Amino acid sequence: MKFSLPLAVLLLLLHLPGFAQAQPPLSSPEQSFEVFWKAFRDNYAFFPLKKVDWEASYRTFRPRVTASTPTDTLVQVFRQMVEPLHDGHITISRGETILYKGESSRNAFKQAFKTVQPEFWRVAYADLQQAGFGPVKGAGPDFKGKQVLYASRNSAVGYLHLSRNFADITGAIGTEAQELKDQRKLEKLFAQALKPLIGCQVLLLDLRDNGGGHSGYELAGHFAPERYLANYKALRQPGGYDQFSEPLPYYVTPTRGPRFLGPLVVLTSDQTASAAEDLTISLAQRPNVTLVGTATKGMLSDMHSVHLPNGLDITLSNQRYATPTGQLLEDVGVRPDILAENTTAALAQGYDPVLQKALEAARQKVSR
Numbered sequence: 001m002k003f004s005l006p007l008a009v010l011l012l013l014l015h016l017p018g019f020a021q022a023q024p025p026l027s028s029p030e031q032s033f034e035v036f037w038k039a040f041r042d043n044y045a046f047f048p049l050k051k052v053d054w055e056a057s058y059r060t061f062r063p064r065v066t067a068s069t070p071t072d073t074l075v076q077v078f079r080q081m082v083e084p085l086h087d088g089h090i091t092i093s094r095g096e097t098i099l100y101k102g103e104s105s106r107n108a109f110k111q112a113f114k115t116v117q118p119e120f121w122r123v124a125y126a127d128l129q130q131a132g133f134g135p136v137k138g139a140g141p142d143f144k145g146k147q148v149l150y151a152s153r154n155s156a157v158g159y160l161h162l163s164r165n166f167a168d169i170t171g172a173i174g175t176e177a178q179e180l181k182d183q184r185k186l187e188k189l190f191a192q193a194l195k196p197l198i199g200c201q202v203l204l205l206d207l208r209d210n211g212g213g214h215s216g217y218e219l220a221g222h223f224a225p226e227r228y229l230a231n232y233k234a235l236r237q238p239g240g241y242d243q244f245s246e247p248l249p250y251y252v253t254p255t256r257g258p259r260f261l262g263p264l265v266v267l268t269s270d271q272t273a274s275a276a277e278d279l280t281i282s283l284a285q286r287p288n289v290t291l292v293g294t295a296t297k298g299m300l301s302d303m304h305s306v307h308l309p310n311g312l313d314i315t316l317s318n319q320r321y322a323t324p325t326g327q328l329l330e331d332v333g334v335r336p337d338i339l340a341e342n343t344t345a346a347l348a349q350g351y352d353p354v355l356q357k358a359l360e361a362a363r364q365k366v367s368r
Contacts, residue, residue, distance in 0.1 A: 028310045029067065036314060037058055040316060042236075045319060049330060057081050085102065086104055087299070088297070089274070089315060092313075092314050094311065104298070106295075113344075116347065124206075151196070156201045157359070157363075160206065165210060166186060166213030167189060179214055186214075187215065187219075191257040191258050198259075201366050205267070206358075209272075211273045211276065212276050212299075214275050216276065217230060217253075222257065223264055225259075227251055228251065229324050230252050231281045232250070232322045232326075234320045252282045267293050270297050273297035274297075290337050293339075301320070303317070338361060341354065342354050
């Protein structure tokens with residue numbers, strides 16, 4: 001059977017590479033889905049650890065997104081895709097409004113005490129005063145009812161509570177310029193709070209409610225006698241879920257500001273996260289540092305940002321942290337030297353078991 005020339009030409013065109021597969025342009029919701037999925041495929045660091053099949057996620061959720069999918073529905077689709085990762089560094093936002101923030105599976109401290117924070121710290125500070133400490137004084141801007149720093153001391157032991165690693169919230173979620181400005185502000189506040197405690201024999205550094213921010217390595221420089229290795233970071237690379245760059249070493253350098261070089265007791269919980277873990281990892285490498293409490297959250301990566309075609313912004317974890325000996329820390333955290341845990345039962349009795357263990361460790365260091 002012979003075809004007329006137009007039909008023959010048409011069949012020839014249909015067999016040209018790419019012609020038969022030509023598709024109409026993707027809509028904004030569909031483009032945003034593709035960029036979202038590919039951003040995680042090429043950059044997210046922990047699919048094997050989290051036991052999430054990202055290819056299967058595409059097959060499940062891609063058919064749910066069409067040209068008519070509204071943004072709110074698309075956000076819910078994204079949320080369902082990433083919730084199984086249990087990663088607090090995954091966010092979805094529009095401008096400065098956070099529409100979704102992931103939550104680590106290790107969040108016992110936050111869940112137990114998030115509604116009773118004022119009472120928790122009232123009990124902790126009362127325990128300090130019973131141990132001979134003066135009134136606890138706050139410093140820095142207020143955020144969600146807390147100032148940045150709280151400090152006190154008795155004759156031999158100092159106490160410094162760093163509630164977060166940023167001064168103002170724009171330093172944590174704002175532009176790079178805002179973060180740099182906030183770093184300088186935080187550093188100044190930390191140096192001012194630390195200076196009166198330099199003469200103590202032992203210092204307690206309380207990071208139990210510190211969810212992060214920035215400047216972990218820089219603040220560790222206030223306790224460094226010399227430059228030293230804190231940890232390694234490897235960056236996720238496109239091409240495979242186990243594809244990473246060579247691990248890069250990160251060092252702590254002594255600050256030019258006030259430094260405390262005596263024995264240090266660091267109080268941690270599974271709410272000690274992100275930049276506060278940078279600080280904890282750094283301090284844990286020093287021989288005169290004792291960690292008391294529970295392991296830190298294990299939420300360590302910097303936040304890799306991606307802008308979607310529909311105007312949404314996302315962040316994700318794209319780094320793998322390891323100790324100087326090679327131990328991976330995601331979802332594990334930095335383990336304490338002395339295990340102790342805060343409980344709601346102890347709080348009801350007006351007792352802070354982690355602080356009491358820390359005070360006991362401090363007294364032993366003073367008596368040596």
